[in-house]
Amino acid sequence: MEARGGLKLQGLVKRFGEVTAVAGVDLELPAGRLISFLGPSGCGKTTLLRMIAGLETPTKGRVFLDGEDITDRAPHTRDIGMVFQTLALFPHLSVGGNIGYGLRIRDVPKDQVSGRVEELLALVSLEGLADRRISQLSGGQRQRVATARALALQPRLFLLDEPLSALDANLREQLQVELRLLQQKLGITTIMVTHDQREALTMSDLVVVMQAGRVEQVGEPLAVYRRPATAFVARFIGSTNLLEGRATASGRVRLMDRELDVTDAPPMTEGERVVLSVRPEEAHLSVADRPAGNALPGTVVFVRDLGEFFECYVDCGLPDPVVVAGSPRERVGVSQGDRVTVQFPPEACVVVRA
Amino acid sequence: MTERRKPTRGTYLVLGVPLAFLGVFFLLPFGIMVATSFYHRIPGGFYEAGFELASWRRLFSGVFLERTGFSLLISLLAGGVCIVVAFPFTYFLSRMRRRPHVALLIVVMSALSLSEVIVGFTWSVLLGRAAGLSNIMVWLGLMDEARAYQPGFLAVLLGLCYIAFPYCVLTLYPSLSRLDREVTEAAQTLGASPWRTFWTVVVPISRPIIMAGFLLVFVFTLGSYLISAILGRPEHWTLSVFISDQASFNANVPFAAAMALFLTVLSLAMVGIVMLIESRTRGAA
Amino acid sequence: MRAAKWVLTTVVLLFLLAPLLVVAIVSINQNRYMDFPPEGFSFHWYAELFNDIGWRSAIQKSLTVATASAALAVAVATPFAYVLRAYRIRLSPLLYAVGILPFMLPPVISALGAQVFWNSTGHAGQIENVIIAHAVFFSTLPLITISLAMETMDPALPEAAQTLGASPRTTFRTITLPLLVPSMITGFAAAFVLSLNEYIIAYLVAGFSVETLPIKIFNSLRYGFTPTIAAVSVVFILIAASVFTLFAIFGNLLRFLGADPAILDRQP
Numbered sequence: 061m062e063a064r065g066g067l068k069l070q071g072l073v074k075r076f077g078e079v080t081a082v083a084g085v086d087l088e089l090p091a092g093r094l095i096s097f098l099g100p101s102g103c104g105k106t107t108l109l110r111m112i113a114g115l116e117t118p119t120k121g122r123v124f125l126d127g128e129d130i131t132d133r134a135p136h137t138r139d140i141g142m143v144f145q146t147l148a149l150f151p152h153l154s155v156g157g158n159i160g161y162g163l164r165i166r167d168v169p170k171d172q173v174s175g176r177v178e179e180l181l182a183l184v185s186l187e188g189l190a191d192r193r194i195s196q197l198s199g200g201q202r203q204r205v206a207t208a209r210a211l212a213l214q215p216r217l218f219l220l221d222e223p224l225s226a227l228d229a230n231l232r233e234q235l236q237v238e239l240r241l242l243q244q245k246l247g248i249t250t251i252m253v254t255h256d257q258r259e260a261l262t263m264s265d266l267v268v269v270m271q272a273g274r275v276e277q278v279g280e281p282l283a284v285y286r287r288p289a290t291a292f293v294a295r296f297i298g299s300t301n302l303l304e305g306r307a308t309a310s311g312r313v314r315l316m317d318r319e320l321d322v323t324d325a326p327p328m329t330e331g332e333r334v335v336l337s338v339r340p341e342e343a344h345l346s347v348a349d350r351p352a353g354n355a356l357p358g359t360v361v362f363v364r365d366l367g368e369f370f371e372c373y374v375d376c377g378l379p380d381p382v383v384v385a386g387s388p389r390e391r392v393g394v395s396q397g398d399r400v401t402v403q404f405p406p407e408a409c410v411v412v413r414a
Numbered sequence: 415m416t417e418r419r420k421p422t423r424g425t426y427l428v429l430g431v432p433l434a435f436l437g438v439f440f441l442l443p444f445g446i447m448v449a450t451s452f453y454h455r456i457p458g459g460f461y462e463a464g465f466e467l468a469s470w471r472r473l474f475s476g477v478f479l480e481r482t483g484f485s486l487l488i489s490l491l492a493g494g495v496c497i498v499v500a501f502p503f504t505y506f507l508s509r510m511r512r513r514p515h516v517a518l519l520i521v522v523m524s525a526l527s528l529s530e531v532i533v534g535f536t537w538s539v540l541l542g543r544a545a546g547l548s549n550i551m552v553w554l555g556l557m558d559e560a561r562a563y564q565p566g567f568l569a570v571l572l573g574l575c576y577i578a579f580p581y582c583v584l585t586l587y588p589s590l591s592r593l594d595r596e597v598t599e600a601a602q603t604l605g606a607s608p609w610r611t612f613w614t615v616v617v618p619i620s621r622p623i624i625m626a627g628f629l630l631v632f633v634f635t636l637g638s639y640l641i642s643a644i645l646g647r648p649e650h651w652t653l654s655v656f657i658s659d660q661a662s663f664n665a666n667v668p669f670a671a672a673m674a675l676f677l678t679v680l681s682l683a684m685v686g687i688v689m690l691i692e693s694r695t696r697g698a699a
Numbered sequence: 700m701r702a703a704k705w706v707l708t709t710v711v712l713l714f715l716l717a718p719l720l721v722v723a724i725v726s727i728n729q730n731r732y733m734d735f736p737p738e739g740f741s742f743h744w745y746a747e748l749f750n751d752i753g754w755r756s757a758i759q760k761s762l763t764v765a766t767a768s769a770a771l772a773v774a775v776a777t778p779f780a781y782v783l784r785a786y787r788i789r790l791s792p793l794l795y796a797v798g799i800l801p802f803m804l805p806p807v808i809s810a811l812g813a814q815v816f817w818n819s820t821g822h823a824g825q826i827e828n829v830i831i832a833h834a835v836f837f838s839t840l841p842l843i844t845i846s847l848a849m850e851t852m853d854p855a856l857p858e859a860a861q862t863l864g865a866s867p868r869t870t871f872r873t874i875t876l877p878l879l880v881p882s883m884i885t886g887f888a889a890a891f892v893l894s895l896n897e898y899i900i901a902y903l904v905a906g907f908s909v910e911t912l913p914i915k916i917f918n919s920l921r922y923g924f925t926p927t928i929a930a931v932s933v934v935f936i937l938i939a940a941s942v943f944t945l946f947a948i949f950g951n952l953l954r955f956l957g958a959d960p961a962i963l964d965r966q967p
Contacts, residue, residue: 115858135861136870142862148855152877162863165873213864419867421786429788432779433797439835440801443812450815503711506704518712520943525715527939529896531913532932535920536718539725546721576718579711609703637805639899640913644920654807658899661811662906671815674808681804 064126065216065249066091067112072121074107081107083273085121089266094243094250096260099270100296105253106145106221108270112251113219114138125216141210142219147202147226149194155181155205156190162213180208183242200231207239211246218243220252224259236262257297261285269293290413294337301340301382302412307332313409316377320354321406328411335414340385342408345372345392346401354409356382356402360394374402451671461667469672478656478673482680485636485653488567492574493632499575500582501624505616507583508591526580534644537573538564541645565647573641578631585630589623622692629688636681653677719936726929744926748934753915754927761895761912764826768833769890773883775834776841781875784849795846802839809836810903817904824908832904833894840893841886848882 067089074082082104089095097105110116112123114135122131130138150158159180160173168176174190181187184204189197197205203223210218223239224232240263243250254260260267261281269276269284269292277289288294291302305315307328312319313336320336328334346355358376370391373381382402394400421429454464472478507518528536540546541563551557563569593616601611617624639654651659653673661670727740748754779798783791801809813832817823856878860870898913906914916928 113862115861134866135858136864136866138862140862142859144855144859146853146855148853148859150856150859150874161860161865161873165863165865165869209859209863219862418787419785421782421788425782425786425788428778429782429794432775433794435775436797436801436835436838439816439831440809440812441797443809443816446815446819447808447812499707499711503707506708518708520940521712521715523943524719524936524940527892527943528718528932528936529898529913531896531898531916531920532722532928532935533718535916535928536722536932538920539721540717576714579715608701637807639807640917644917654805654899657807657811658903661814661903667811667815670811674811677805678808681808685803 064091066126067217067249067251068124068127069108069112070122070124072108072111072123073119074104074111074116075119080273082111082118085273085275087268087275087278089249089251091126091249092247093265094240094252094263095266095268096264097251097253097268097270098255098257098260098296100255102272103270104273105270109219109221109251109253112217113140113142139216140219141213141215141217143203143206143210143221143223145222145225147206147223149202149206149209151194153194154190155186155192155194155197158194158205159190159209159212161209176212180212183211184208199227200235203227203235207242211248216249218248218250220250222253222255225255232259239263261297269296271296287410288337288412291335291337294410294412299340299383301338301343302380303336303338303378303382304414305334305336307334315356318354318356320409322409322411323406325411333414335412337410337412338404338408340371340383343382343384343402343404344386344390345374345384345394346403347392347394354404354406358382358400358402360396360398360400363395365391372400374400376402447671447674451668451675453668455666455668458665460665469666469668472669473672473676481651481653481656484650488571488574488650488652489632489635491571492578492635493628495571495575496578496582496631497624497628500579500627501586501617501620502612504583504586504590505612508587508593522580522583525576526584530577530638530640531644533576534573534640537569537576538644541566541569541572564645565650567646567650569645570642570650573645574635574638577638577641578634581634582627582631585627586620586623589620593619625691626688629684629691633681633684633688636684637677722929722932722936725926726933728926744930745934747925747927748930751927753910754931757910757912757915760826760909764829764833764901764909764911765891765894767830768837768894769887771830771834772838772890773841773887776838776886777845777879777883780842780845780849781879784846798842799839801836806836806897806899807903810900813900814903824905826905826909828904829901829909829911832900833890833897836897836900837890837893840889841883844882844886844889845879848879852878
C-alpha cells in the first residue's frame, strides 16, 4: 500500500473567545505511521485533532494533506475516518447499519455494502454481529464497531480522540495492542489523542507531547523517554528526579557541595541555572564510603516494596526527596532512617529546559 | 464544545415559516385584543372600532378587584394545600417497593388524564345531594340528611386541588426519587427518628422544589376556568370565568379584552417572580 | 411515622379514586336521575354514546381537531426547535420565549385573542379556526420536548456522520431527524390529549357551530344531565389507564417520569 496521508500543520492557532486552546503548532507528520498527541487535559490536543478533521476552523494557520491545502474543506469532504471519545455510535441503527453508513449514503448497492460490512467485522473480530443493536454490545465491542465504521471507506487519515478512555484497565491494554496491530496491518496514517503516556508509548511510532497549546517535544517513544527536552516532558512521561544546579566552567553541574558529570551536555555558560532529569531506575543505592561517579549522600525517608519493584525516597538536602527505583534483585538492605548514597552515571543525566 | 453553525439564507427560511405562523396566529390576535380593549362597546350588542378608556377604567371597579382578589386567594390556597399533601405523599411514594410504586403512579397519571370538565362533573356529583358523599354518610347512619356542598367555595378548592395534584406530584417526583438514600440513613445513624429526619433533613434539602411545586399550582390554577364555572356560584368565579362571561354572554368584549391583558401582565409577573426566586435559591444552594 | 405514611397514602388514594368510582357507578345506573343507593344497573348509556348522533358527532369533531392540531403543532415546533438549537441565531432566547408564551398564559387569553381575530376576518365559526387556535396554543409542548431532545443528544453523532461523508442535509435526514422522532411523538401525544380535553379556546372560537366533546359535556351539565356523560368519562379513564399500564410493562414508566434508574435497581 502506497503511503498516503502525510500531514503538514502550519502555524495553527485556535482561540475560543478569551481562551487560546492551540497557541501555534507547526508539524510535519509522516504517512503510514501511528502518531500520538499526548498531554494533560486542556493542552489543546483534542482541538488540534478536530482542526485536522475539519470540525473546528482554525483561527490562524493552514492544514495540508499530501501537499493539498484542506483548511477550508468541510469535514464531510475530507478523506478521514474518526473515532470519537464517546464513540458516537448511531443508536437507531444496527451494528451493520453503523458500519455501512458511509457506504450507504454514497448509494453503494446493498449487497456490496453487506459484503464490505462482513469484511470489516472480520477485521475487528466481530463476525456475525451485523444485526445486533448497539445497546446490546459490551464496551469493548462498541469500540471495535466504532473502529470498523471509521475504516469502512479506507480513508487517508484515521483519527482517534481518546478512544479507550471509557474502558476499564484490562480491556484498555488489550485493545491498545489490537488497535496497533490493526494499524500496522493496514498501514494507515493514524493520529491518536491520549492523556495516558503509557498508551502513547505502547502504540506509537511518533509521540507529540503538548502543553498549554504548544508542542513541547516530538520524537520516537523511547527517545522522548530517555532524552526529554523539557522538565514538563520529563515529569509527564514516566517519573523523574529533577535536580537544579549551576553550570561550572568545566562543563559540569554544581549541586550543593558536589559537582556532577553530564554526558552529551549542550553548551552552557558558567553560572547558568541548569535542570537535570534523572530517572529513578537509573539511580542506585550505595552504602560504600566513597562511591564512584555522581553521588549524593542522604537519609532514607520512605521505602515502597511493591513486589515487582521497589522505590526508595532519599532526603539529600534538596527541596524534594530523590527517588531510586529498581527490581528486587537490586534491593540493597536499607530501611527508614539509614544513611545512604544515591549514585547515578553521567549518561543518566539529561539537561532539560525548565 | 460544538459550535452552533452559522445560519444560511435557507436557515432563515426554515425558521421563518413557523415564526410567521406564530406571528399571524398568536401575536396578531394578541395585538387585535389590545386594540379591542380600547374599542367602544355597543350596549346589548357588538363592539365598534374606536378609542376610549372606559373598559380600562372598569379595572378599578369593585367587581373586578373582587374577582382578582378571589382568584389570587383561591390559587394561593390551592397551591398551599397541594404542596402540603403532595410533598410527603411523593416522598413516601418514591421510597415504595416497585409494585405499589408503579400502581400508585398509574393512579396519579390516570387522574391527570381526566379532562377538567369531567373532574368538575364528578365532584359535582360527589358533593351533591342526590348521589354523593353525604348520601353515603346517611346510608351509613353517620348523618341525618343529605346536603349539597356544591356549588361552593370548598367544592371549587377541592376541584382545583384535584386537577393540580398530579402535576404537583410529577414535578416533585424526579428530585425526590433521586434523593440520596444515604443522606437519610446518615441522619438516622446520628439518632434522628424518621419523623425528625423528614423535617430536619428532607424538607430543607427540598426547599427549591417545594417552592417550584407551589408556584406551579399557583400559576396553573390562576388560569383555570372549568372547575370554577361548574362547581362555583358567581361569587366563586375566577378571573378566567369572569372574562369569558363578559366575552360571550354579556357581549362586552372590550372589557373582556382589557381584563385579559391585565391577567397577562399578572401571569407574567408571577412567572417573573418564580424565576427570580429560582435564581436566588440556586445561587444560595 | 409508619402509620402517618399509610394514612396519608390511603387518603390520597381515596381522594384520587373517588371521582373515578363515582363516574363508573353513575354510568351504569339504570335510572336517568342520579340516586343513591342506585336502583338498578344497565349498560345502555354506553350504547347511547355510540347511537346518539349528537355524541358521535362531538367525539368525531374532538378527534378531528385533536389530530389535526397536534400534527400542525409538531409541524410548526420541529423546524423552530431544530434551527434555534443547531444554529447561531440572534435573539434566539427571545424567539424561544415567544414559542412557549402561548401555553404559559391562562388559556382564556389565547381564547379571547383567537375569538377577536377570527371575528375580524369574517371567517368565524369554522372548525379550522379551532384547529389553528389549538395548534398555536399547544405548539409549546412539542417545542419543549424536541428542544430537550436536541440538547441531550450527543453532539458527536452529527459530527461522526460528517466524518463519514454526510453533508449537513444528509446528516439531518439520516441521523438527527430519526433521533428526534421519539420526542416528536411525545409532543404530538401531549398536544393530542390536551386538545381532546380543552374547553375554553374551542368554546370562544367556535363554540356554537363546532361542538367538541368537552363543550357538549359542559352544555349537558347546564341544560340537562344524562349518565351518558359518565359513560364518556369512563371510556376516557379506561383508555388512559391502559396506555399507562402498557407503558409501565413494556416501557420504563419510572425512568420516563424522572426517577434515577440506579436507585430503582437497588430496591427489592
